[in-house]
Amino acid sequence: MIRYLRVFVVLGSLLGFTPVEAQESIRLNHNWEFLKQDLGGIWEAVRPVGKGNPESVPLWEAVNLPHCVNARDAVDPDVNYYQGPSWYRTTIDIANPYQNGRTLLHFEGAGQKTEVYVYTTKVASHVGGYDEWTADLTTAVNAFKKTEICKKQFKGKVPVSIRTDNSRDLEMIPSDLSDFNIYGGIYRYLNLVYTPALSMDKLFAKAETDAAGKSGKLSVKARFYNPLAIGEAKIVLKLTDPAGKLVSSTEKKINGLSTDTELWDLQLKKPVLWSADQPLLYTLQYEIQSSAGVARGTEKVGFRNFEFVEKGPFMLNGKRLLLRGTHRHEDHAGVAAAMTENTIRQEMIMMKEMGVNFIRLAHYQQSRIVLNLCDSLGILVWEEIPWCRGGLGGPVYKEQARRMLTNMIEQHYNHASVILWGMGNENDWPGDFPEFDKEKIRVFMKELNDLSHLLDNSRLTAIRRCDFCSDLVDVYSPSIWAGWYRGNYTDYKSVSEEEFKKVKRFIHVEWGGDSHAMRHSENPDKALSKIKTGLGADERAGDASLFGGAARISKDGDWSESYLVNLVDWHLKEQETMPWLSGTAYWPFKDFSTPVRPDNPVPYMNQKGVVERDLTKKEAYYVFQSYWTDKPMVHIYGHTWPVRWGADGEEKMVKVYANCTEAELFLNGKSFGIKKRNSQDFPAAGLRWNLPFVKGENVVSVIAKKGKVTVKDEIKFNYQTEKWAKPAKLTLTKIDQQDDIATVEVRLYDDKNILCPDAMNWINFSLAGEGKLLDNLGTSSGSRKVQAYNGRAIIKVKLNKGKSMVAVQSEGLATAFVNL
Incomplete structure (x- = not known):
């Protein structure tokens, strides 16, 4: 069903108008058809064809919105993802309740070039895959409804066709050299909006307060949508506090409705402050009363004061706040960019539960849904335009960057969570053009920086990794990847201190490392012995490659979760001892797809997330929780490590991540003592035990205490003492079935049938029969081509209530089969 979001206004006749229903927004989620190719012309989308007509080509498929053209092929190991035109079509029953009202299509985001048609009339176009925009259908709809075609062929409904195009184009941002997919499709919500002839285009509300929170000020400015040039209106504004109590209201008659108009300057004593811990928001309501009817809406605002201290930390409302951050790409298993509101909410709540405040x-x-959640959850935001890699293009390129910066700032101006506007990312990365001129990049960066301050003087500007522009913006983040692309993770603090000295305001965004989910190691730091230290920790050209160049963990490490938890653990314990640090942001929260990493253990995936692409938590998630959260938690490392290995009688380390003051560990029911947590006692903040596992099954449990609260955790695994040779055979077994979904597991054994628990062979699944592999998800358990994790790999099969045979292949080994 179409989702209706309605607002009704019942008002008397104030300016000689008849009261009618207020602005209505309808999500157009269903009854769409999709074509993953171009058409010869718009006529092919709307021409009449009968059922069964053999000339009804090309063939369209039914889809729902949001929808991404690259929902599956972005991580297909065998193809390049599709970049080109695609089409969407539907018919809409349009019934605007306003006399002379406007009928609009509001795009929350579509990639990357978009054209909108009513029947065969092109009504709008847009370039840019991430900002919101609106197509006014009114004239074309009114004209079409008068035609016989509308009445006879379409039974009074209006055919709407939309062409999206994510073709490669050097004169567009972002660059196709970027480490993420440039997706196509209507991948955010699309809304049908009815408004009166006079409505609100944008309401700008600036909420300010001093650092002590003793006084506040709200400044409100409006921009109207007034295509019929209505001459006057009355504006009613009301402000209510977070408890719903009316703070103040005002009314104003306006004659000039064609330019941005100052509406209200309100002074407040001791406003309720918005913070990361208590994200309390005021509600600003508006009504526009005119001869066209009433338009009404609300905006949320938050009073807060922030400061990036020069050569110092970050302050929120007069107190130091260490920004504990992460990153987000708009990407998810099975849908790519087309994430639903529920999934976005789940992801953002998981971030908050990990302790993220930035x-x-x-x-x-990104989507307005994300910004609204940041406001309500208390997550401070750096948001940026997609000037990312490739160099600097010509006039068309620059104009898109200016337009997208303007749109981003104006569309997200009211969000209390936003503190930084980003001008770009890795703008020192050449490749798209024959010329790479640093001075021209500096000139344009300064232009964008000045434009940002002109549009919004209440926020600061920032960029990451473009040292020759570091002096142009307010806040700068250099490239520091200690322990991954260069150096050892123990270099992190010293390198950060050196970079801190170079700039006025320092922040560190992007750090971490890749981990192949469910891969674990008994000696994860082994590769560090090959790494040269003291040579910096920045990422350089070619460092992301898995081949060639100097030794580096990104190439020579084992990509285990075991290594990543050590790297994260070290960074977090060091950050607690850096009083000058404004904050950091781990890269990224969730694994995401990328066209430039085809050889990764999950092909075409950047695997640096602390959760997988389907939001399955990796072990590193709990390391962050142990440092960043207050709610008592405890987690034993190794929940997805079914087989550990070593010699008989050898003691093996067990790590426990907890924010509790103490923990007691048990092996097979026997206590191995209580340990106190100390964040500076690396690894695992002192909560680590060396245990003598028994051959076969072992049970490790922990009881941790924080004040009067007790929390527990437990894992089970087998301990293998037999030595193994290289993999010589595969076995394939069904290990689970839930309803119509079966899970199969491949294992690698040597020539004596001993499991090879460190095997990393490439695994290829295939299927014949009525079922379907649940693959192309970009996860360790949702890829038909994947590197083994500890001598095994799993995948799920939708059986479709029928019979299937699954096969698994690995180079040099005999194929294995299982019947389902």
């Missing part, structure tokens, strides 16, 4: 939205303006 996020960099990478590397483009």
Whole structure:
């Protein structure tokens, strides 16, 4: 069903108008058809064809919105993802309740070039995949409804066709050299909006307060949508506090409705403050009363004061706040960019539950849903335009960057969570043009920086990794990847201190490392012995490659979760000892797809997330929780490590991540003592035990205490003492079935049938029969081509209530089969 979001206004006749229903917004989620190719012309989308007509080509498929063209092929190991035109079509029953009202299509985001048609009339176009925009259908709809075609062929409904195009184009941002997919499709919500002839285009509300919170000021400015040039209106504004109590109201008659208009300057004593811990928001309501009817809406605002201290930390409402951050790409298993509101909410809540109070939205303006959640959850925001890699293009390129910066700032101006506007990312990365001129990049960066301050002088500007522009913006983040692309993770603090000295205001965004989910290691730091230290920790050209160049963990490490938890653990314990640090942001929260990493253990996936692409938590998630959260938690490392290995009688380390003051560990029911937590006692803040596992099954449990609260955790695993040779055979077994979904597991054994628990062979699944592999998800358990994790790999099969045979292949080994 179409989802209706209605607002009704019942008002008397104030300016000689008849009261009618207020602005209505309808999500157009259903009854769409999709075509993953171009058409010869718009006529092919609307021409009449009968059922069964063999000339009804090309063939369209039924889809729901949001929808991404690259929902599956972005991580298909065998193809390049599709970049080109696609089409969407539907018919809409349009019934605007306003006399002379406007009928609009509001796009929350579509990639990357978009054209809108009513029947065969082109009504609008837009360039840019991430900012919101609106197409006014009114004239074309009114004209079409008068035709016989509308009455006879379409039974009074209006055919709407939309062409999206994510073709490669050097004169567009972001660059196709970027480390993320440039998706196509209507991948955010699309809304049908009815408004009176006079309505609100944008309401700008600036909420300010001093650092002590003793006084506040609200400044409100309006921009109207007035295509019929209505001459006057009455504006009613009301402000209510977070408890719903009316603070103040005002009315104003306006004659000039064609320019931005100052509406209200309100002084407040001791406003309720918005903060990361208590994200309390005021509600600003508006009514526009005119001869066209009434338009009404609300905006949320938050009073807060922030400061990036020069050569110092970050302050929120007069107190130091260490920004504990992460990053977000708009990407998810099975749908790519087309995330639903429920999934977005789940993801953002998981971030907050991990302890996040800061996020960099990478590397483009994101959905209004995300910003609303940041406001309500208390997550401070760095949001940026997609000037990412490739160099600097010509006039068309620059104009898109200016337009997208303007749109981002104006569309997200009212969000209390936003503190930084990002001008770009990795703008020192050449490749799209024959010329790479640093001075021209500096000139344009300064232009964008000045434009940002002109549009919004209440926020600061920022960029990451473009040292020759570091002096142009307010806040700068250099490239520091200690322990991954360069150096050892123990270099982190010293490198950060050196970079801190170079700039006026320092923040560190992007750090971490890749981990192949469910891969674990008994000696994760082994590769560090090959790494040269003291040479910096920045990422350089070619460092992301898995081949060639100097030794580096990104190439020579084992990509285990075991290594990543050590890297994260070290960074977090060091950050607690850096009083000058404004904050950091781990890269990223969730694994995401990328066209530039085809050889990763899950092909085409950047696997640096602390959760997988389907939001399955990796072990590193709990390391963050142990440092960043207050609600008592405890987690034993190794929940997805079914087989550990070593010699008989050898003691093996067990790590426990907890925010509790103490923990007691048990092996097979026997206590191995209580340990106190000390964040500076690396690893695991002192909560680590060396235990003598028994051959076969072991049970490890922990009881941790924080004040009067007790929390527990437990894992089970087998301990293998037999030595193994290289993999010589595969076995394939069904290990689970839930309803119509079966899970199969491949294992690698040597020639003596001993499991090879460190095997990393490439695994290829295939299927014949009535079922379907649940693959192309970009996860360790949702890819038909994947590197083994500890001598095994799993995948799920939708049986479709029939019979299937699954096969698994690995180079040099005999194929294995299982019947389902």
